[in-house]
Amino acid sequence: MTKPMRVMSEKPLNAETPLESMRSWITANRVFFDRNQGAIPPEAIALDQWRLTVEGEVRRPLGLDFATLCRMPRAEAANTLECSGNGRSLLAQKAPGNPWTIGGVGNAVWGGVWLRDVLNRAELTEKARHVAFEGFDEPLGSARIKFVRSIPLEKALASTILAYEMNGEPLPLKHGFPLRALALGWTGANCVKWLKTITVLEAPFEGFFMDKVYRVFQKGQDPRSGEVVTRLRLKSIITQPAPGETLAPGVLTVLGAAYAGEDGIGAVDVSTDGGRTWQPAEFIGPQAPFAWRQWQYLWSVADPGDYTLMARATDDQGRRQPDQAVWNALGYGNNGVQEHAVAVHIAGA
Numbered sequence: 470m471t472k473p474m475r476v477m478s479e480k481p482l483n484a485e486t487p488l489e490s491m492r493s494w495i496t497a498n499r500v501f502f503d504r505n506q507g508a509i510p511p512e513a514i515a516l517d518q519w520r521l522t523v524e525g526e527v528r529r530p531l532g533l534d535f536a537t538l539c540r541m542p543r544a545e546a547a548n549t550l551e552c553s554g555n556g557r558s559l560l561a562q563k564a565p566g567n568p569w570t571i572g573g574v575g576n577a578v579w580g581g582v583w584l585r586d587v588l589n590r591a592e593l594t595e596k597a598r599h600v601a602f603e604g605f606d607e608p609l610g611s612a613r614i615k616f617v618r619s620i621p622l623e624k625a626l627a628s629t630i631l632a633y634e635m636n637g638e639p640l641p642l643k644h645g646f647p648l649r650a651l652a653l654g655w656t657g658a659n660c661v662k663w664l665k666t667i668t669v670l671e672a673p674f675e676g677f678f679m680d681k682v683y684r685v686f687q688k689g690q691d692p693r694s695g696e697v698v699t700r701l702r703l704k705s706i707i708t709q710p711a712p713g714e715t716l717a718p719g720v721l722t723v724l725g726a727a728y729a730g731e732d733g734i735g736a737v738d739v740s741t742d743g744g745r746t747w748q749p750a751e752f753i754g755p756q757a758p759f760a761w762r763q764w765q766y767l768w769s770v771a772d773p774g775d776y777t778l779m780a781r782a783t784d785d786q787g788r789r790q791p792d793q794a795v796w797n798a799l800g801y802g803n804n805g806v807q808e809h810a811v812a813v814h815i816a817g818a
């Protein structure tokens with residue numbers, strides 16, 4: 470019954486969540502999007518071989534084994550994970566990178582420990598400012614650059630978890646078994662998989678994946694002059710009907726999701742006439758911090774013809790999703806209304 474994922478590349482594996490699987494609050498693990506810079510480890514590491522090293526600006530460096538980690542107070546959080554490049558192929562002006570449509574996103578309930586509990590155990594020094602994560606996946610390509618990312622200490626202490634469970638199952642191999650970071654409400658690049666080392670630093674980590682990519686800059690500019698991609702941007706997507714679908718007249722259920730990372734969703738409006746008029750959608754399903762909100766709109770359509778459906782979200786502070794995304798050289802954060810419009814055909818009776 471489940472539609473297959475849309476694979477954009479096999480090596481490394483980059484694949485989208487199918488549209489049909491985004492019509493529920495929880496995205497099933499088996500179709501949850503895959504985004505990899507390097508090679509997925511060929512097999513699950515034996516848990517008794519695995520250690521989490523915590524070092525750098527700490528008074529008590531740690532080598533935590535899995536059993537010890539599991540005995541620590543449990544953290545559980547719903548979180549919508551989105552790749553920074555999601556929506557890139559829909560941008561009005563093209564940008565290089567994986568050609569994501571809307572499926573570089575998924576929502577899951579993650580179980581693990583709070584990063585703050587691990588850092589407190591290691592006792593931060595006064596110099597601690599950034600927290601860097603390194604996984605044990607092998608880099609691909611001749612440059613052999615490891616995927617290392619750091620986040621500010623405030624985020625690490627406030628709302629970051631180290632997850633060993635995804636939707637009630639052990640973290641699947643593709644998604645970082647046995648442990649991954651999740652900076653809640655921040656893009657996937659801040660959520661390192663296959664964690665092995667956490668290094669507390671005085672300043673942001675410097676390296677390819679911090680300084681050359683995952684920054685918002687214009688063509689010809691030094692990437693380092695651009696802001697690091699962190700928080701998810703306010704956005705809504707239409708998950709039913711599918712683009713280009715032909716439908717019969719009647720009352721049609723339009724489905725979608727809206728998310729804003731660290732912010733909540735206040736409202737979603739739907740247009741069925743290419744943005745001339747807007748009607749409120751209704752929320753369905755659960756609501757939780759950092760998680761998307763599912764919505765529906767019952768569309769009565771009598772007349773055959775071609776229609777353009779659009780959705781636009783407003784966050785809980787009253788800020789509205791932009792019509793067009795702010796373009797940048799690597800095509801990150803496409804949250805434009807126009808770019809996510811869906812054209813459908815209503816057939817004659």
Ligand SMILES: Nc1nc2c(c(=O)[nH]1)N[C@H]1C(S)=C(S)[C@@H](COP(=O)(O)O)O[C@H]1N2
Nearest residue numbers: 502503504505506552604644657660661662
């Ligand atoms: N170790 C490691 N962690 C990683 C990556 C990676 O290549 N290696 N890719 C990142 C990116 S860019 C994204 S969008 C998310 C994707 O997570 P998923 O494959 O579980 O959906 O993982 C992040 N964590």
Ligand SMILES: [Mo]
Nearest residue numbers: 552553657658
């Ligand atoms: Mo990503």
